[in-house]
Amino acid sequence: MLKNIGKNMNNFKKNFLKKRYNAERRFQWYGKIAIGLALTFLAVFMFQIFSKGYSAFQKTWIVTEVHYDKELLLIDAESPSKDDLENADYYDVAYKAMTSLDPGLPEEEDRQLIQMVSYKYETEVKDLLLKNPDFLGKIVPIKLTASDDIDQVHKGNYPRDIPEKNRRVNDYQLQIYDMLNERGDILSEFNISFFTNPDSREAELAGIASSFMGTVFSILVCLAFSFPVAVLAAIYLEEFAPKNKFTDFIEVNINNLAAVPSIVFGLLGLGILLAVFNLPRSTPLVGGITLSLMTLPTIIIAARASLKAVPPSIREAALAMGASNMQTTMHHTVPLSMPGTLSGTIIGLAQALGETAPLILIGMVAFVNTIPGTPVDPAASLPVQIYIWSESAERGFVEKVSACIMVLLAFLILMNLAAQIVRHKFEKKWS
Amino acid sequence: MSKIKAENVNVYYGSKQALFDVSIDIAEKEVTALIGPSGCGKSTFLRCLNRMNDVIDICRVEGSIKMDNLELNSRKLDVVRLRENVGMVFQKPNPFPKTIYENVAYGPTIHGIAQSKEEMDQIVETSLKKAALWNEVKDRLDEIGTGLSGGQQQRLCIARAISVSPEVILMDEPCSALDPIATAQIEELIDDLKKEVTIVIVTHSMSQAARVSQKTGFFHLGKLIEFGSTDKIFKNPDKQQTQDYITGRFG
Numbered sequence: 001m002l003k004n005i006g007k008n009m010n011n012f013k014k015n016f017l018k019k020r021y022n023a024e025r026r027f028q029w030y031g032k033i034a035i036g037l038a039l040t041f042l043a044v045f046m047f048q049i050f051s052k053g054y055s056a057f058q059k060t061w062i063v064t065e066v067h068y069d070k071e072l073l074l075i076d077a078e079s080p081s082k083d084d085l086e087n088a089d090y091y092d093v094a095y096k097a098m099t100s101l102d103p104g105l106p107e108e109e110d111r112q113l114i115q116m117v118s119y120k121y122e123t124e125v126k127d128l129l130l131k132n133p134d135f136l137g138k139i140v141p142i143k144l145t146a147s148d149d150i151d152q153v154h155k156g157n158y159p160r161d162i163p164e165k166n167r168r169v170n171d172y173q174l175q176i177y178d179m180l181n182e183r184g185d186i187l188s189e190f191n192i193s194f195f196t197n198p199d200s201r202e203a204e205l206a207g208i209a210s211s212f213m214g215t216v217f218s219i220l221v222c223l224a225f226s227f228p229v230a231v232l233a234a235i236y237l238e239e240f241a242p243k244n245k246f247t248d249f250i251e252v253n254i255n256n257l258a259a260v261p262s263i264v265f266g267l268l269g270l271g272i273l274l275a276v277f278n279l280p281r282s283t284p285l286v287g288g289i290t291l292s293l294m295t296l297p298t299i300i301i302a303a304r305a306s307l308k309a310v311p312p313s314i315r316e317a318a319l320a321m322g323a324s325n326m327q328t329t330m331h332h333t334v335p336l337s338m339p340g341t342l343s344g345t346i347i348g349l350a351q352a353l354g355e356t357a358p359l360i361l362i363g364m365v366a367f368v369n370t371i372p373g374t375p376v377d378p379a380a381s382l383p384v385q386i387y388i389w390s391e392s393a394e395r396g397f398v399e400k401v402s403a404c405i406m407v408l409l410a411f412l413i414l415m416n417l418a419a420q421i422v423r424h425k426f427e428k429k430w431s
Numbered sequence: 432m433s434k435i436k437a438e439n440v441n442v443y444y445g446s447k448q449a450l451f452d453v454s455i456d457i458a459e460k461e462v463t464a465l466i467g468p469s470g471c472g473k474s475t476f477l478r479c480l481n482r483m484n485d486v487i488d489i490c491r492v493e494g495s496i497k498m499d500n501l502e503l504n505s506r507k508l509d510v511v512r513l514r515e516n517v518g519m520v521f522q523k524p525n526p527f528p529k530t531i532y533e534n535v536a537y538g539p540t541i542h543g544i545a546q547s548k549e550e551m552d553q554i555v556e557t558s559l560k561k562a563a564l565w566n567e568v569k570d571r572l573d574e575i576g577t578g579l580s581g582g583q584q585q586r587l588c589i590a591r592a593i594s595v596s597p598e599v600i601l602m603d604e605p606c607s608a609l610d611p612i613a614t615a616q617i618e619e620l621i622d623d624l625k626k627e628v629t630i631v632i633v634t635h636s637m638s639q640a641a642r643v644s645q646k647t648g649f650f651h652l653g654k655l656i657e658f659g660s661t662d663k664i665f666k667n668p669d670k671q672q673t674q675d676y677i678t679g680r681f682g
Contacts (some may be wrong), residue, residue: 308627313525320483320521321538322514323590331537332527 037184049409053402059191059204060118060146060154060178066097067139068129075136085130094125097142101176110242112172118145118204143187143378146392148203148396154186157395188261194403198369199380199388203396206389208404210368214284214379215353215411218364221288221375226295227345233296234303236340239329258297265293274362282363282378290358293347302344306337346419350412356383433600434459434629435480440494442475442484449475453655455648462621462630464640464661468676475635476650477568477601479503481517482510498599514589515542518592522604524584526576526591531568534576534587535559538595554594562590563620572682580615589620593628597649600624602632606639618643637677641665649673 009017073088080088098113098121099105105113112123121144128142129135149168152158154177164171181185198208216266241247274277279286310333318328359365363385372379380388386404389397435457442450450472457463464681465473475484482503496503503513515538526534535555538544545551555572564586568579576587584606592600602621606614613662621630621643632642640647641661648658648674657664657673668674 213435265633311525313521313523314527316483316486316519316521316526317588317591318537319486320481320519321541322511322595323537324511325542327541331541336528 005348023232033210038166045278046409049402049405053399053404053406055155055157055201056194056399056403057191057205058155058188059193060151061143061149061189062146063092063141063143063185063187064097065139066093066125066128066142067292068093068136070137072096073136074187077210080258082130085133085136088126090122090129091124094122097121097125097144101180109172112170113176116147116150116173118147118202120202120205121145145193145204146186147251148394149173150177150186151204152395154181154188155399157399170199172300194400199367199385200369201367203392203394203400206397206400208385208407211370211385211404212382212407214301214364214384215381217284217372217375218381219292219349219353219381221285222291222295223345223349224290225289226299226348227264229292230296230299230345231303231341234300234307235329235334237300238304238307239333240325254300258301261357262294263357263361265290268293269358269362277351280376280378282366282368282380284372284375284377284381286362287359287364287379287381289377290362291352291355293357294358295345295352298348298351299341299345303337303341306340306344307333309340310336324340335426339423342423342426343419349413353412353415354383354408356387360383360387382411408426432459433457434613435496435498435631437476437479438494438495440476440479442472442479442493443491445489446488449653450479451653455655457476457629457631458646459629460625460627462625462632462644463646463648464644465631465633465648465650466635466637466640467656469635471650472653473650474603477603477633479630480599480601481519482515483519485510491552496680500505515595516597517599517601518595518597520585520588520600520602520605523608524581524588527578528575528577530573531559531576531579531587532572535590535594538591542595544595558590558594559587561593561620561624561677562586563616563623564590572605580613582609582616585609585617586620587614589617589624593624597628599629599631602630604633604635606633614639623624632657637665649676651676657682 029136064128071263072092073090075088077084093109095114098117099110101113118124124144125142128140134139142147146154149158150173153169154175158167158169158183160167160174169177193205195212196206196209197205198210200206237247237250247364269286273286274281279289314332315328318332319325323331330363359381364378364380366378367388368378368380368381370377383402386401388406389404433456435455437453437455437457440441440453441448453472453476465477466581467473477495478484480498480503484492492504492652494504502508519598525663527537530536532555535558536545536551539551539554545554556565556569559568564583567583568574568587576584578586585608589600589605606617609617618639621632624630625645631642632640645663646659647661647664649664649668651672657668657670659669665677666671668677
């Protein structure tokens, strides 16, 4: 029989088969195109972020010389103590360090030179001496943070060919910059301060430390509130609660809760946590609790699904051995459902991690220029930081936004990785 | 001597009646086989004997089931104590996804049977030996039980069931997922176990019932059609229905 395949086919049958194969081929192509499109979008997105953001990880320094002159510092003591150095007057010393770059400049034009470094240059001058007290009375080279504008010039982001009055950097400053650059006194180094500085109005000083810590605390608070509550709720509903109209009603409502827009939870946090319980405004504590309201249904649903997925034969085995309901649940069902529950928790936390709207409502959008040490200190969070910076006009903040997105993505990837590792460990143990 | 005495047992799943007035006497230290076509209620009856029907919300059991004069079908009965004395082996091997040792030690642990680690080791060893599994697994007790072959898994489940020294073991088609060699091993095991334990086995295999049991009950459509010594049921049944089923004319 098989030998005759293809021999005795009439045209109708041939066409019919051809159509069938073509349909399958077309279907596969649709799938390939869909995946291709998705990957293209992802690639464009990533390219955009990386091409704009990578330069934020470079910081520009201006090198000059500073003379730690005892007289100008107003230090009288022969061998000054730490306190003396702390309380000395650095204004003149720092000022001279900058103006010495162009001694011929008339005094009333000084500002042009001072503007080339960050407004905190005086502190930098002070910090160097505090770290090296033996520099007192000597002339030493010093690195000063370049201003946002010089930073952008150095990174090639400012075109020089537009009229001077439309530029933030004037011709004189460019001339000084070129001179310094030729001498090798403009340095570009890895931008550590982006990770260690809190937010600032000046792009060259702004960092993500405050929002990063805010995010970490928020997520921890969120996890601490939502995970135990959600897991207990899921276990009770799945393993112990009687199946009746009331529990059905609860289930429907949990599913509805998962679909509520996050800003509504923000209003809830504002109306109850802040107004009724008087918890401190703008803090990760309130942010975390608000986010946990959002995460709760996600974890409950995931935990219930993974409890349901535990084969009934395991429950029967335990029950038949004389285990109580509680023992069956705690010894067998819950441990077996943990990988699924944990991955649900990660998904919930990942959502919470990127959430902005509810945090804005409870005040975590405030400008915070200190690094929070506890969950009850005011803080921002990474996505809110992106939002704040994206509103700033300076070119320096544009790259910061992209850089912040990169950090957020890296944070997410790390979290997922940790989750995968935890999951893997559990599964190894239980399969 | 009668171990379990069931009288007029009726079981309902919601409004559907699954068992009709089943009365049966199960003798001590014998193997009683329950046979019958699928859906005839033999598993349902078996699950009445260790109250596993409690798990099913809509299931309702009426009538009297006495084990050594203790009423099993009573609200006041301590189900945990009952199941300590009535072990069960299921159709599909269902070892816990834990180590072989933990599988066997689970029952003694939750019932507080072993006083010390040495005693527990002893119980695990004895149970595995009784289940004819010891020689195959003694060097890998800390391996996961689900990694064993099907027949080994089922013997592990039997070891788990006998670890708490039950008086009765219920077996719900214990060999239906196993190959003939594993089946033969389990049947041999049943033969050994009946010296100490009362066994009730549900099976689809007529030859298995004939081989391992002393008494056989034939169920059909929720009714116990005939119950008697295995010899009699297979050689000279009273009822035509039994005769038809055994000779393979229906079912």
